[in-house]
Amino acid sequence: MHERPLTARIRSGETPVSLEAYLAAGGYRGLRRALALSPAAVQEEVTKSKLRGRGGAGFPTGVKWSVVPAGTQARHPIYLVVNGDEMEPGTMKDRLLLESDPHQLLEGILISAYAIQADEAFIFLRGEYHLAAECMRRAIAEATAAGYLGQKILGSEYGLAVRLHTSAGRYMCGEETGLLNALEGKRANPRSKPPFPQVSGLWGQPTVVNNVETLCNLPHILANGWEWYLGLSRSSDGGGTKLYGVSGQVRNPGVWELPLGVSAREILDACAGGMRDGHRCRAVLPGGASTNFLLDEHLDLPMDYSAVERAGSRLGTGTMIVLDDRACPVRMLLSLQRFFARESCGWCTPCREGLPWVARTLEAIEAGHGEMDDLEVLDHHVAALAMPGRTFCALAPGAMAPLQGALTYFRDDIVRHIAEQRCPWR
Amino acid sequence: MLNEREREEIVELLRQETHASAAIPEALKVVQRHRGWVSTEAVRAIAHALGVDAGEVESVATFYNLIFRQPVGRHVILLCDSVSCAVTGHDDLRAHLEMHLGITFGGTTPDGRFTLLPIACLGACDRAPAMMIDRTLHGNLTPAQLDEILNNYA
Incomplete structure (x- = not known):
């Protein structure tokens, strides 16, 4: 039986793990160890653990932190922002962590915040995660009352305030810079990079954005050490579960x-x-x-x-x-492309105009009005948008990923829709 | 235009923020909690209360899909139309809801009971197909169950 540190305390159908239960299971040990180390040593521990971001991009967490100017270069306030805007279709993992074991996330937040010497942390939750919001609100109150949050945490010189922000919608809020704009009370349009958020993020201050699952790994890395964490993985290109x-x-x-x-x-x-x-x-x-x-x-x-x-x-x-094999691949692709077209924030023209064109083309093919030239239209969009560079963020390249695959793997299915002027699955 | 409770809640939001504009999304939610939706007059009133430009408030109000700039029914049905639901029966649910309620996406029933809206993946893919009514998630849905669920909402 393999170890599963992030979900070991979660029992399906039960109430979220309380502070008492979390402590009984060894909770906040990672934070104690982190506070005994220097911020640089915490960063080094996490870099050695080969923890990579779990939000989708897979960037090494320790390296991400290391870009934040530190020591005499530090420019306060520094912010940690928790990306809990779980909106990638098909994704339901952060919800489990948020609703079941909130103190694990808070401990992860504290460790990440300490590593970058953040003054304040924001948890950005998608608006539909009502249960997660209630659960985090309760846990923040519990942790504050017990001295895990606030001033002079566990007798150290370090202090942190954590605030919960619930979103008002839109997939774009999950994009790092769109999320920062949303927190500032603007439209969630992406920002151009550089400057990277670690240098100029929320309100122009140094900011790290970490995913919920990523943060939940930190207590275990700090409590058990990077060698142990590396050993959990079967892969050479990252540690952990x-x-x-x-x-x-x-x-x-x-x-x-x-x-x-x-x-x-x-x-x-x-x-x-x-x-x-x-x-x-x-x-x-x-x-x-x-x-x-x-x-x-x-x-x-x-x-x-x-x-x-x-x-x-x-x-x-x-x-x-x-x-x-009983689902129509064109119908699935249409669902994907309608999603991306709707969620495009409209900031970059190729994405705003291109994605609806793709969706309309697939709608016509699925409805039996497609033409053979439509394949060229779809191929053209992949050629134009799949590589980053024509748009500020990765939404359009992301939309092209399954389209590119479908045009290769399911081309015959698309051609059949056009040739027969109907969906063969209906 | 704002009532006393709304004004108090917005003042409290403002008190917590260093930057007034950061309170815009939450101020819109305050009004929506009280009135169900956000009118143009409310947009202006929020701008006034926060001391920010009305255009700034409007740009936020029209961007985020959980802020309603039109009146909605007493209950809002958010039907997930993303990929996991699409391959597990979304089309049948949508057809059933539209027929049963006599409205399409974006519509409100004439009795003001329901508004039907599409929503991006609700993160309940293990229970697909799924929908959310107000704050409650419903999963593993079949068209047959829908009528019974809707009966619980007056």
């Missing part, structure tokens, strides 16, 4: 904490129980809507950052969505 998920027509959809680098097939068969009767797996999106499809031949690869990338996709959020 990962919350993997499966949705679609499988017997047992859900989220599981597994060693980083288990194969997609293990997750699909052993955890998700295989496909529901009468369904066969045709392809999966490995880590949310903005990742390219993987086919059956890819499913034995380790679900880590580099292997999935070599197969032409990205690990993303690690929550897979299964396309089964």
Whole structure:
């Protein structure tokens, strides 16, 4: 049985882990150790642990922190922002952590904040996560009353205030710089980088944005050491466990904490129980809507950052969505592209104009009004938007990832829709 | 235009912020909690209360999908139309809801009971297809269950 530090205290159907229960299970030990170390030593510990961001981009967490000007260069106030805007379609992992074990997240926040010497932390939650918001609000009150938050934490010289912000919607808020604009009370349009948020972020001050799952790893790294954390992983390109998920027509959809680098097939068969009767797996999106499809031949690869990338996709959020043989791939693709077109913030013209064009083209094909030239329109958009550089943020390149895969893997299905002037699945 | 409670809540928000504009999203939510939606008069009143430009408030109010700039029904149905729900039965749910309620996405029933809106992935993909009514999540839905669920909302 493998270790699963992030979810060990979670019992399904039970109330969230209280401060008392969290402490009884060894909680806040990681924070005590961190406070005994220098901020630089905490950063080094986490860099050695090879923790990589769990929000989708996979950037090494310790390296991200190291860019924040420190020591005599430090420019206060410094902010830590928690990205709890879980809106990547197919993703349901941060919700579990938020609703079940809020003190683990608070401890992670404290460790990250201490490592960058942040003065204030903001938890940015998507607006529909009402239960998570209540749970975090209660935990913040508990932790403040017990001296884990506020001034002179655990007798140290370090202090931190944590504030909860619930969003008013839009996928763009999950994008690092869009999120900062949202927190400032503006539209969640992306900002140009550089300057990177670590140098000029919230209100122009140094800011680190960390994902919920990423932060939940920190208490365990600090409490048990980086060697232990590296040992949890089966992959050479990152340490620790990962919350993997499966949705679609499988017997047992859900989220599981597994060693980083288990194969997609293990997750699909052993955890998700295989496909529901009468369904066969045709392809999966490995880590949310903005990742390219993987086919059956890819499913034995380790679900880590580099292997999935070599197969032409990205690990993303690690929550897979299964396309089964009874679902129309064009209909699935249309759902994806409608989502991206709707969620485009409109800031960059190629995204604002291009994504609706893609969605309308797929609508016509699915409705039986497609023309063979439409394939060229779709190919053209992939060629123009898939690589970063034409838009400020990664929304449009993300939208092109599954489109690119579908144009390769499901081209025959698209052609059949056009040739027969109907959806063959209906 | 704002009532006393709304004004008090907005003043309290302002007190917590160093930058007045940071209070805009939450101020919009305050008004929406009290009135169900945010009118143009309310946008102006919020701007006045926060001491910011009305255009700034409007740009925020029209950007975020959980802020309603039109009247909505007593209950708002947010039906997830993202990919995991799309492959597990969203189309049938949508068709059933639209037929049962006699409205399409964006519409409100003539009796003012329900507004039906699409929503991005609700993070309940393990219970797909899913929807949220007001603050309550409903998952593993089939068209047959919908009528019974709707009956619980007066």
